[in-house]
Amino acid sequence: MAKSQLPDAVLVDKYISGDENALAILVNRHQSKIYGYIYSKVLDRDITEDIFQETFFKVIHTLKSRKYYNEEGKFLSWVLRIASNLIIDKFRSDKKMPMNRDTDELSVFARITDDSLNAERKLIKNQVEVDIKTIIEKLPHDQKEVIMMRYYLDMSFKEIADYTGVSVNTTLGRMRYAITNMRKVIEKNKIYLPS
Amino acid sequence: MAKLYSKRKLATPKMLPKKETIRLILQYSCALNMIKVGNMNFENIAN
Numbered sequence: 001m002a003k004s005q006l007p008d009a010v011l012v013d014k015y016i017s018g019d020e021n022a023l024a025i026l027v028n029r030h031q032s033k034i035y036g037y038i039y040s041k042v043l044d045r046d047i048t049e050d051i052f053q054e055t056f057f058k059v060i061h062t063l064k065s066r067k068y069y070n071e072e073g074k075f076l077s078w079v080l081r082i083a084s085n086l087i088i089d090k091f092r093s094d095k096k097m098p099m100n101r102d103t104d105e106l107s108v109f110a111r112i113t114d115d116s117l118n119a120e121r122k123l124i125k126n127q128v129e130v131d132i133k134t135i136i137e138k139l140p141h142d143q144k145e146v147i148m149m150r151y152y153l154d155m156s157f158k159e160i161a162d163y164t165g166v167s168v169n170t171t172l173g174r175m176r177y178a179i180t181n182m183r184k185v186i187e188k189n190k191i192y193l194p195s
Numbered sequence: 196m197a198k199l200y201s202k203r204k205l206a207t208p209k210m211l212p213k214k215e216t217i218r219l220i221l222q223y224s225c226a227l228n229m230i231k232v233g234n235m236n237f238e239n240i241a242n
Contacts, residue, residue: 024221028217049213056220057220060224065236066229066231
């Protein structure tokens with residue numbers, strides 16, 4: 001099997017045994033999800049770069065010192081948890097939390113563009129996305145988390161379950177409740193969302 | 196209002212770290228050497 005196709009657990013073992021190339025493959029494989037996760041929380045490219053770097057420094061340190069890490073096929077969940085802790089540390093040290101996410105200079109929605117759409121459709125599309133984001137913000141935390149990870153971070157239900165520490169069935173249930181709740185909010189507020 | 200039939204996902208385009216960041220991480224990994232003596236770990240970063 002080509003090295004780039006090996007499962008995370010094998011690559012971690014190889015890295016611990018001294019194969020530096022295994023780390024390069026792991027970083028390459030998961031960089032987008034980890035970077036996207038950090039950015040979705042801090043909404044600042046520079047801080048994201050710093051936390052991403054710091055996360056992997058901790059990963060390297062832990063793996064090389066052969067402590068704390070118990071590989072059970074959950075490398076990504078473990079790394080995301082490290083990133084999550086670093087993000088919390090960052091907010092604690094800054095004594096602030098991100099506010100007005102949609103008005104931030106580097107809004108998530110500003111990156112979603114489709115050149116094939118005309119100006120009017122673009123406006124409609126952007127408005128729909130803002131509306132959906134506002135509705136998502138009203139959801140309970142556990143449901144919001146599942147929606148954000150599934151649709152914005154493109155994570156599988158298995159990965160979400162591993163990260164949140166619940167079963168896949170619970171994750172699916174939360175997704176169902178989230179969608180039901182979103183429909184209720186849409187009906188209650190008579191929000192028009194073109195499909 | 197006209198309906199949209201775009202198939203684009205809500206997920207944002209892949210966001211990636213800078214190449215310099217990746218290079219730094221991999222260089223740090225190559226440079227870091229952990230030496231275990233008894234219960235203690237000593238770290239050594241090669242210049």
